[in-house]
Amino acid sequence: HIKDWLKALDKDWNIPNHYLQIARQLRDQLLKTAALDVLLHGDLHHDNILLNGDNWLVIDPKGVIGEPAYQVAAFIRNPIPELMHHADATTIIHNRITRFAAALELPSQRILDWCFVQAVLSWVWAIEDGWDTTSYFEHLTKVFD
Template structure:
């Protein structure tokens, strides 16, 4: 998946970078005095290795999107003390990060410990969203991401129209802005001792209700492969509402909007869109049922 993603997005530049990776890793490892580097599983758009700097467990992350990596590092620094891993070093296309230990992800709680996982995520969100939005920053606003919905896409008109209408309604009555993680799902919440830490923030400004949807549509593809996927999704929407003080309808509306947005991003990246097509249908069904 990792190699196909890189080539799909970056073409010949991606192929050249993939071929260059062993040399890059060796040079960085030597320069930063890293040891015991091991490639992590489930690579997607960045090359990630775990290892040690002295006796300290670290993560080395390499990627072609320098802007995204810089924004990730800035977001992690803004979240400092709020449950995010520390940035130890950074350079163009490279981040050296603190590694959570044991590093078990919240995905291990699916599907048997659903309610406990929701409690954990609520606490994580509340800590993260206490971070101050820096006066000078390059974080996009969710409004910037959502402009993609206003263009034409090979997506059924009814879904696009509904996503646009809901997006406009939500943006016209926003809650207070916070610095959001932007991709807060199971694989990005890791156990660190007796606590939980986040990794891989996108860094985006917006209302906290926007943050919930990523968790609700994950883990991929395990959620939609579960026989009771729709029930699980509906239960999550209900259970997130009370502790976060967010109306369930608002969470559901954001879930639908983001499912269509993720569908668009998959089209842009040349990736398989089937997961987000299924998600959109499920959220649409719940929306229609709740109207009755």
């Protein structure tokens, strides 16, 4: 379940504390108000969606349970780090949120909140993996804040 992944936010990390606090509060509120748990890919983004002839093929599933609004955040914040180098990154991100909200009939604020939580969670995972991506995730988190 995504709850298991999100427990990583409860540790102390070299991330500005206010981002961690917001991510924790949003996580708790989003999990408490989730209406439907389904099987999710868990890492649905540009590099994991391939054109195979006339069909699309989704690869590298993580297979996690959670609400559908959680699923789209990885797509919205990718590709890393190229997206944040784009002059219109904020506009691109907000357009993606609007389009996913309309297509999936989900509240755009809920998608935005999951995007923030996942941005901080991805920052945590980058720290765990020893990646020097602080500036990328700090910029990304500001876009969602």
